Amino acid sequence: MYKEIIERMLSYPQRGQIKIDFDVKGQFFRLSVPIFSSRNALPAKVKEYVDARKNSTFKPHVTSYDLEETKVVLIQQIPFALDFQSTLRTEIDQFWKMSRHCHKMLSEIAIEEKYKGALVLDSDLQE
Numbered sequence: 688m689y690k691e692i693i694e695r696m697l698s699y700p701q702r703g704q705i706k707i708d709f710d711v712k713g714q715f716f717r718l719s720v721p722i723f724s725s726r727n728a729l730p731a732k733v734k735e736y737v738d739a740r741k742n743s744t745f746k747p748h749v750t751s752y753d754l755e756e757t758k759v760v761l762i763q764q765i766p767f768a769l770d771f772q773s774t775l776r777t778e779i780d781q782f783w784k785m786s787r788h789c790h791k792m793l794s795e796i797a798i799e800e801k802y803k804g805a806l807v808l809d810s811d812l813q814e
Contacts, residue, residue: 704721706720714766715764715766716764717763717764719760719763720761720782721759722760722786723758723790723793724758725757725758731800732796732797736796737752740752748763748765750762751763761782761786
């Protein structure tokens, strides 16, 4: 039964990007996707943002960030029932949308850090 569920989920369009694991004992699916990466080292502000949320989870479900050497990964644990679960594809869809939003946010943080001197910020205009 679990194999059928996983095979159905792996047919999801972004299967090469979203990694799906499941824990039978804990009864949850674990979704993970890289949302930001860098060739060398992560920008300091991005690393600072993720480190500040290191031991925190947020909704929906149990969602968190994981920091690897040059990559930020978004992780979500979705509880499952042993019977039919009609909303699972919707949950994966929402996870994909959230990952795109987080990618955009971290990219903006990195761009702002890199080009801070070239950006005209509201606080600069008030001086």
